[in-house]
Amino acid sequence: MKHSRDLAQDPAWTETFRVLSVATIKFEMLSTAPQSQLLLTLADSSISTKGTKSGIFVMYNCARLATLFEGYKHNMEQGLYPTFPPVSSLDFSLLHDEGEWLLLFNSVLPFPGLLSQTAALDHTAPGLHITARTETVCKLLVQLSMDFSSYYNRVHILGEPRPHLFGQMFARLQLLRAVCEVLHTGLAMLGLPPLSHI
Numbered sequence: 001m002k003h004s005r006d007l008a009q010d011p012a013w014t015e016t017f018r019v020l021s022v023a024t025i026k027f028e029m030l031s032t033a034p035q036s037q038l039l040l041t042l043a044d045s046s047i048s049t050k051g052t053k054s055g056i057f058v059m060y061n062c063a064r065l066a067t068l069f070e071g072y073k074h075n076m077e078q079g080l081y082p083t084f085p086p087v088s089s090l091d092f093s094l095l096h097d098e099g100e101w102l103l104l105f106n107s108v109l110p111f112p113g114l115l116s117q118t119a120a121l122d123h124t125a126p127g128l129h130i131t132a133r134t135e136t137v138c139k140l141l142v143q144l145s146m147d148f149s150s151y152y153n154r155v156h157i158l159g160e161p162r163p164h165l166f167g168q169m170f171a172r173l174q175l176l177r178a179v180c181e182v183l184h185t186g187l188a189m190l191g192l193p194p195l196s197h198i
Contacts, residue, residue: 016195020056023192027055030190031138055138058183059195061145064152065180066196071158072173080161087174094168099151100175107144108178111185114140118189134190141186148179 075081159165184194
């Protein structure tokens, strides 16, 4: 808000605000089950733009991940970190935090199965009938964002540039690459682009 005059003139921020506005409305609409009535009143505060249940929160966490990976890339280019090793050489037994396994087992691994259940063709009725369960994707993205946010606030991902810490850092970064992929794929299904900064 203190830079609002400058931001209003910046095309990049104008585009960011546009994307966030569209994301807020789309996410609100798509997170409603098809059997429920959707009441979208822009004049009141019924649309969730704050807290952890909104599309903005999901977009914010995409931007946090993008910033994290940019930080790794910058430190690697400065010679502080080595290049990312092949995934087959990573030691995932170095992931000890409960939040890491929560991300993996509650969101990353179930995501492909959720995608297969999100849209289904109904062959019993004449014509083409598709049931789209976008609310399940929204729910998973919000839950993943909450779990990631909690983890990110507790765990220091990019540690000191010491060789004995690189194994755990790379295992964590690979897990977060998977989290990022789920967020980006889920948003793409909803027709929303991920943001790299907010």
